[in-house]
Amino acid sequence: MPVTAQSEEPTHCSFFCGKPSSEVGKLVSGPGIHICGACVALAEQIVADTIGEPFARGINAWASMTDEEILNRLPRVAAEVDRAEAELRLWVQELRRRGVTWTRIGETFGITRQSAWERFSGEE
Ligand SMILES: [Zn+2]
Structure with missing residues (x-):
């Protein structure tokens, strides 16, 4: 071409x-x-x-909504946050698989290398 x-x-x-x-x-x-x-x-x-x-x-x-209704909704909202967080972790894992450093990943989020690792590595 x-x-x-x-x-x-x-x-x-x-x-x-x-x-x-x-x-x-x-x-x-x-x-x-x-x-x-x-x-x-x-x-x-x-x-x-x-x-x-x-x-x-x-x-x-x-x-x-009543207080009760909002309270009842909280677990679902929390589950959605967890699901979004899990998806975000998959994206980060793909970057790690490609050899992208925790420093670069952290910079993208405006956090330190250490914070990025703690949030996304799934390791203790
Ligand atoms: Zn595309």
Whole structure:
């Protein structure tokens, strides 16, 4: 493929996965960003989890909820946090598998290498 044509065509998913279009199929393009189908699905999931749950059903609903109802909801909210945390750990584990250092992972979160290790390593 000529280099000039290549710069026109999106070649990699520039969202989460960074995979080449040859691996992930058609990329959806916006200004300066190209997203594969898998990342679109993942983004939808994240939006549904982070905005759909707490905002639509939580914060806006608090006014009409009794103390009891809010207390009853807490375990579910906590379970969602755990699930999100577990997913985050998988992403970090993938980085570790690729040899990315705890220092770099920590920097991404604005925390120390030690804090990153404690949060994500799963080791004592
Ligand atoms: Zn992608």
